Amino acid sequence: MAKERKKIDRRWVFLLIFIGVAIPLIVKIGLPVETSKNVEMVYNLVENTPEESTVLISFDYDPASMPELHPMGKAILKHCFRKNINVIFTAMWPMGVQMAEDLIDQLQVEFPQIKYGEDYVNLGFKAGGMVTIQSMGKDLTKIFPEDMYGTPIDELPIMDGIKNFNNIMFVFSLSAGSPGIKEWVQIVHDKFNKPTSGGCTGVSAPAILPYVNEQQQLTGLLAGMKAAAEYEYMIGAPSTATSGMDAQSIAHFIIIIFIAIGNINYWRAKKSNEKDGL
Amino acid sequence: MLGFFNILGIWLGALFTFAIFSFLYKDNPFYKTAEHIFVGLSAGYWFIYTIYSILIPNLYNPLTSNISKNWILLIPAILGIMMLLRLIPKFDWISRYPIALIIGTTSGVFLLRYLKSDVINQLTATLINPFSSGDWVEVVGKFMLIFGTLTGVIYFYFSKKHTGTFGATAKIGIYFLMISFGAAFGYTAMARISLLIGRLQFLLGDWLGLISP
Numbered sequence: 001m002a003k004e005r006k007k008i009d010r011r012w013v014f015l016l017i018f019i020g021v022a023i024p025l026i027v028k029i030g031l032p033v034e035t036s037k038n039v040e041m042v043y044n045l046v047e048n049t050p051e052e053s054t055v056l057i058s059f060d061y062d063p064a065s066m067p068e069l070h071p072m073g074k075a076i077l078k079h080c081f082r083k084n085i086n087v088i089f090t091a092m093w094p095m096g097v098q099m100a101e102d103l104i105d106q107l108q109v110e111f112p113q114i115k116y117g118e119d120y121v122n123l124g125f126k127a128g129g130m131v132t133i134q135s136m137g138k139d140l141t142k143i144f145p146e147d148m149y150g151t152p153i154d155e156l157p158i159m160d161g162i163k164n165f166n167n168i169m170f171v172f173s174l175s176a177g178s179p180g181i182k183e184w185v186q187i188v189h190d191k192f193n194k195p196t197s198g199g200c201t202g203v204s205a206p207a208i209l210p211y212v213n214e215q216q217q218l219t220g221l222l223a224g225m226k227a228a229a230e231y232e233y234m235i236g237a238p239s240t241a242t243s244g245m246d247a248q249s250i251a252h253f254i255i256i257i258f259i260a261i262g263n264i265n266y267w268r269a270k271k272s273n274e275k276d277g278l
Numbered sequence: 279m280l281g282f283f284n285i286l287g288i289w290l291g292a293l294f295t296f297a298i299f300s301f302l303y304k305d306n307p308f309y310k311t312a313e314h315i316f317v318g319l320s321a322g323y324w325f326i327y328t329i330y331s332i333l334i335p336n337l338y339n340p341l342t343s344n345i346s347k348n349w350i351l352l353i354p355a356i357l358g359i360m361m362l363l364r365l366i367p368k369f370d371w372i373s374r375y376p377i378a379l380i381i382g383t384t385s386g387v388f389l390l391r392y393l394k395s396d397v398i399n400q401l402t403a404t405l406i407n408p409f410s411s412g413d414w415v416e417v418v419g420k421f422m423l424i425f426g427t428l429t430g431v432i433y434f435y436f437s438k439k440h441t442g443t444f445g446a447t448a449k450i451g452i453y454f455l456m457i458s459f460g461a462a463f464g465y466t467a468m469a470r471i472s473l474l475i476g477r478l479q480f481l482l483g484d485w486l487g488l489i490s491p
Contacts, residue, residue, distance in 0.1 A: 011302065011303060014302045017471070017474070018474070018478075021471065021474050021475055021478055022478055022482065025475070025478055025479060025482055025489055026482060026488055026489060064473075066476060067472045067473055067475055067476025067477075067479070068469065068472045068473075068476075094324075094327050094331055125331055127331075127332050127336070130387065130388070130391065131387060134387075182395075185395060186391040186392070186394070186395040187391070190391070190394050190395045190399060191391075191394075201469050201472075202465040202466065202468040202469030202472060203465060203466050203469040205465045206458065206461060206462040206465055210400060210403075211395075213399075213400070213403035213404075214402075214403045214406050215399050215402055215403040217395065217399055217403070223465070224465060224468050224469055224472060225468065225472040225475070226468065240479060243479075243489070244472065244475040244476075244479065247471075247475050247478070248468065248471055248472065248475060251471040251474070251475075252467070252468070252471070255467060
């Protein structure tokens with residue numbers, strides 16, 4: 001009878017991962033952060049946007065994806081406000097509205113001068129995904145006749161001269177799934193030829209990365225917490241993603257060790273069985 | 279009073295986090311309770327959210343404020359009612375018409391967009407000159423992109439038996455696919471650990487006050 005592999009109770013794995021994540025959060029290690037090309041592309045897109053111009057950031061996620069996407073949103077907004085870039089918020093996910101509001105509440109402390117309706121506006125949530133985005137490209141004011149507080153957008157100074165994507169420098173989607181980056185790329189870049197960029201969760205990154213190509217369907221991509229930490233590093237504002245990366249690295253190290261142990265265990269059992277002629 | 283509710287919210291968040299985490303040890307009543315409360319709350323929340331964020335601003339308000347200007351909204355309203363008839367077994371056949379309309383329009387809209395973005399533009403992005411960049415790392419990367427795409431596509435060509443040179447090329451395609459699956463798994467592991475980090479930042483920061491961002 002073939003020998004069975006020795007099995008470690010998986011609860012030990014959970015415990016070690018838990019400890020491996022918790023300790024670096026309390027005791028900072030400060031592992032170095034190296035920037036990648038995709039993150040640099042996003043940074044350059046914001047950096048090269050003229051002051052007082054307007055960009056659109058869509059909050060297409062909910063609290064389930066906050067640990068990855070919230071730090072990205074905060075870093076991007078910080079960069080925009082530092083550069084005096086006006087920001088229009090939209091949401092293709094219902095709870096994206098609250099995500100945007102939460103970030104603004106946090107940033108009001110650092111940027112007390114920013115004014116609602118002049119430097120930023122929250123147009124709120126609109127159902128419809130790709131069809132809504134397509135209609136925004138024709139006439140944004142028809143899709144969002146008023147902001148999330150019910151104020152007609154004609155009365156908001158930031159919306160002066162904003163009719164459709166032609167009046168926006170770029171679109172950035174913080175996306176946890178569909179509707180999200182994919183829909184923005186398909187419409188904003190591929191139909192209206194406007195630069196489109198975004199940030200996504202690690203899980204969805206493999207499906208989104210092919211859009212960062214020679215056609216520049218996406219201008220860079222922030223994929224997961226690692227990219228958020230890189231962006232925080234680039235703008236010189238380390239925050240939750242940076243502190244999380246120490247824990248992330250330790251957890252990955254533990255996972256690699258367990259994968260190695262599992263494979264060695266498998267290899268030894270196989271050799272032993274071969275030796276016994278099983 | 280606001281401070282009290284903030285603290286209460288944080289404590290509830292922490293207790294429910296532990297209740298959910300307790301499943302990692304084994305299934306237990308705390309986990310079950312937290313799970314049921316989550317499902318119930320979510321259903322209630324989305325029901326109300328749909329009414330107040332979609333139905334009222336997009337349908338009820340325009341129709342009640344100026345029906346002569348927004349009469350066209352009566353069409354989706356009627357289609358919506360037809361859809362709800364699914365709940366009455368005697369009339370559930372009526373719901374097939376709005377479903378057919380949704381499937382038809384969605385297929386039409388998506389077909390064009392996916393054809394352009396995911397087929398034509400992706401193909402164009404692969405038809406590149408690998409030597410356009412002076413950096414040898416990029417040249418190698420572009421060669422890998424072209425080679426990986428070609429061999430991957432060949433693997434999915436099933437009208438010819440995978441033997442000889444064709445079979446060997448398909449096998450290389452499998453290796454490229456394996457590497458991409460490995461990378462996807464790596465991203466998934468990173469995403470799951472990020473969620474744990476988020477929870478621990480909440481527990482250690484907002485709840486216990488041991489860390490600050």
